[in-house]
Amino acid sequence: MYNLMFSNVVQRIKERVIRNIFDIISFNSATLIFAEKFLYFLLGLAPHLRVIDIYWILRELRLVRIWDPWILRNGNEYKVFFLAGPEFKSPFWSSGLILSASSSDLKRWSFQGVALSPSQYQWSNGRMLAGSCYKENGHFYLFYSTSPKPPDMFSEAIGIAVSKDCSNWQKSPLPLLVPDYKYYGASEASSIFPSEQINKFFPDGLHKQFRDPYIFKCHLTEQYCLIFSASYENGHPVRRACVGIAVSQDIKGPYTLIKPLLYPSVDGYKGIFYEIERPQIIFEHGKYYLLFSSWVHGVNPDYLDNYKKFDLSDSSVYCYVSTSLEEPFVPLEIPIIPGSEKTGLYGTNFFQDEKGGWLAYGWYTKNYTLELSCKFPVIWDNEIPKILVCQ
Numbered sequence: 001m002y003n004l005m006f007s008n009v010v011q012r013i014k015e016r017v018i019r020n021i022f023d024i025i026s027f028n029s030a031t032l033i034f035a036e037k038f039l040y041f042l043l044g045l046a047p048h049l050r051v052i053d054i055y056w057i058l059r060e061l062r063l064v065r066i067w068d069p070w071i072l073r074n075g076n077e078y079k080v081f082f083l084a085g086p087e088f089k090s091p092f093w094s095s096g097l098i099l100s101a102s103s104s105d106l107k108r109w110s111f112q113g114v115a116l117s118p119s120q121y122q123w124s125n126g127r128m129l130a131g132s133c134y135k136e137n138g139h140f141y142l143f144y145s146t147s148p149k150p151p152d153m154f155s156e157a158i159g160i161a162v163s164k165d166c167s168n169w170q171k172s173p174l175p176l177l178v179p180d181y182k183y184y185g186a187s188e189a190s191s192i193f194p195s196e197q198i199n200k201f202f203p204d205g206l207h208k209q210f211r212d213p214y215i216f217k218c219h220l221t222e223q224y225c226l227i228f229s230a231s232y233e234n235g236h237p238v239r240r241a242c243v244g245i246a247v248s249q250d251i252k253g254p255y256t257l258i259k260p261l262l263y264p265s266v267d268g269y270k271g272i273f274y275e276i277e278r279p280q281i282i283f284e285h286g287k288y289y290l291l292f293s294s295w296v297h298g299v300n301p302d303y304l305d306n307y308k309k310f311d312l313s314d315s316s317v318y319c320y321v322s323t324s325l326e327e328p329f330v331p332l333e334i335p336i337i338p339g340s341e342k343t344g345l346y347g348t349n350f351f352q353d354e355k356g357g358w359l360a361y362g363w364y365t366k367n368y369t370l371e372l373s374c375k376f377p378v379i380w381d382n383e384i385p386k387i388l389v390c391q
Contacts (some may be wrong), residue, residue: 036086036095039063040117043084043099047113055111063087065368066099068130068278071351071361072140072166078103079166080372081115081142082363083130092368094153094201096127098144100167106353106373116144116161116169123157123175125149129211130278130347131158133166136251140166143176143226145211154189154202156210158228160252177226177246179210180257185233187240192274192298207231209241214280215251218325224248225325226255229276229292232263239271239300243279243290245325262290262320262329266303274298278347278362285383290320290329291337293347293362310336314365317348319385332384339387345371350378350385360387 039058046054058064069082080103085096097117101109118125124146131144142161147153158177161169179185186206189198198205212229230244242263246255264272279292296304296314304312317340320329340348345362352358358378363370377388 032089035088039086040097040114043097044114046111053111065092066370067092067363067368068347069361069363069370069372070130070132070349071372072133072135073351073354074135074166076104076354078106078372079133080109080370081131081133082370083128085127091197094127096129098128098131103372109372112167115142115167116171118146119171119173121173122148123155123178124159126153129156131212132214134215134251135166139164141215141251142169143213143215145213145228147211150201151203154207154209156208158210158213158226162252176253177210177213177228177255177257179208179230181233183233183257183259184210184230184242184244185240187231187274188237191238209275210244212278214278216281217251219283222249224251224255225281227261227279227281227290229279230260232260232271235263235265235269236271236300239274239298241271241273241276241294241298243276243292261325264318264320266300270300270302272300272303278349280349282350284380284385286323287383288322288325288329289385290322291317291348291350293317295346307336310334311341312336313341315343315345315348316341317360317387334384337385337387339376339389342389343371343376343387345376348387358385 042054064084065087066082066084069080072079081098081100083096084099085092089095098115100112100115102112103109116128126147126149129145134141140163145156145158147156157175160176161171163169186208189207190205209229209231214227217224226246228244230242231240232242242260245261246257248255273294275294275298276292282289317337319332319337321332322329344364346365348360348362350358350360359374360376360378361372379386
């Protein structure tokens with residue numbers, strides 16, 4: 001009992017110290033940088049201290065935001081990676097690093113610290129973006145996206161890190177993939193982002209989208225396929241969002257960029273989406289299901305009428321399907337996965353639990369929390385995926 005009381009006292013003292021440090025900071029350009037570095041220092045320290053749960057404190061004090069999770073199932077253990085950034089920075093996506101946690105039951109999660117942070121290399125010294133993880137021959141491969149500091153923050157690239165234990169990661173100093181401008185280009189962002197953000201983060205007004213890599217192995221060709229969010233080289237100046245793809249015979253690469261797997265458009269030119277985020281491919285019922293998310297404000301207004309009957313929301317998951325990776329992907333009869341619009345999540349992906357059942361997970365946009373439990377089961381009804389949402 002004494003040890004418990006002592007621990008609680010220490011916890012309260014440490015909470016007050018941390019809170020006071022951030023309270024006395026007057027957030028100008030200089031102190032903002034210091035506060036962010038200090039926050040990242042605390043997150044890096046968190047898994048090494050037992051007397052205090054620093055990560056829990058930072059979350060309770062609302063000093064850190066988290067978003068964009070991705071899950072790896074490793075035997076009986078689940079590993080989640082997710083993005084994190086300071087609550088006091090705006091917009092939230094202007095900074096970030098990758099944190100990780102583990103669980104055996106999808107209920108109790110153990111924080112494991114910082115997985116990857118921005119590096120000293122120019123191509124990745126700004127912020128970390130989402131990715132995916134894959135296990136092969138006793139090694140773990142973490143595919144991630146990243147970008148430089150302003151004013152080049154919207155020049156995105158894809159990197160790779162390797163680990164033997166899924167905890168200690170070795171990053172490659174060179175990017176795994178960058179846009180080649182044969183198939184992939186940039187979107188004009190002036191109609192999407194406020195002028196002050198454009199002036200600060202990417203003065204040329206061009207968003208070189210190249211992020212959110214998702215890795216899978218084709219069961220027919222044995223090739224490793226890396227799909228990602230990108231901008232098509234051709235098409236509508238603003239709404240050029242596409243799902244890019246690169247292939248390799250070795251999971252470590254090199255990867256060869258090929259033409260986009262999907263460019264959603266009308267008449268081949270009028271692009272539908274400004275951004276396609278967190279793409280994922282699932283092979284089920286002899287078909288490839290291509291899933292992705294997109295903010296409603298980035299959808300072509302001329303095309304929104306086609307979705308009105310589906311109660312479109314930011315949580316909606318779009319679904320295209322094909323019988324082959326070489327054939328065109330087309331929208332399902334129901335182009336929005338039923339139930340997805342009601343979850344309140346964004347960046348929704350699916351994963352299979354140890355029993356083979358499918359579950360949907362993502363992050364809540366209202367409060368920047370993650371949904372990693374069994375709350376949203378997924379079923380295939382007549383080859384149409386549906387998310388079950390309890391009313």
